[in-house]
Amino acid sequence: MSYEGAIYRPPSEANSLILQVTVGCSHNNCTFCSMYKGKSFRIKSKEEIFEDIDNYSHDIYTKAFLADGDAMLLKTDLLIEIIRRIRLKMSNIKRIGIYAHANNLKTKTVDELRLLKKEGLNIIYVGVESGSDKVLEKINKGIGSSEMKKQLLKISESGIKLSVMIISGLGGRKLSSEHAIESAKLLNEIKPKFLSLLTLMLEEGTEFYKEVQNHKIELLDPEEILLETKLMIENLDLKNTIFRVNHASNYLSLEGILNKDKNRILREIEVAIKNKDYIPEYFRRL
């Protein structure tokens, strides 16, 4: 496989073959994110992508993941060709996942998404980050919550599994409650199959970092992060959503099915707060 720059993938794709179909992120403008800052966005050519697939025709992987930041920007026809090529060359691949910015989904109709599902696209990962318009605007996400909802409902309608990520602490102290409550509201409407919480990591050189240095944003401490998580979970009303807080950035690991395990998860948060039982700062990473 040939990769340009650092490659990122969701924790649940740790054992997947990562195929880089785009380089960087076409938005590349979120104030807290430095992941693709060093890369100019481009879509790899079909020849480059096929060469990667053909040169890596081993049967050791059962899952494939299409990167970078918003691989869903590719035209549907090209995505179908890529999926077919993967399945042709690697017969053990049973599941294909992809990253998408919610704005990328504007380029896809529900019928196109259904077609992609039929071809073998099983899961789409979207960094929702927050359901609060105030937070989304502040971090320069490039999309508001009502458009986000409209685009993400298309995924559920198509039958493709939707996995979303929310970032704890993203609203700072001032918008912490708003971030928790509005994120819960959006999640209740889109009802994702998977919900992951990451915790904000402050990265030098980002706009967010500068705002913290200039005292425009106050960061949450571990207890405040967990109180924010608790408030969000209290406001969630989901059915069979697989909830995971298992990223290296988190202060506490949690998992369960929502709403079924809601009370148990809330109790675990309360116990962690009472005992100040947090994963130490030096263990946290992106």
Ligand code: SF4
């Ligand atoms: S958070 Fe996602 S959309 Fe925003 S700049 Fe980073 S990769 Fe791009």
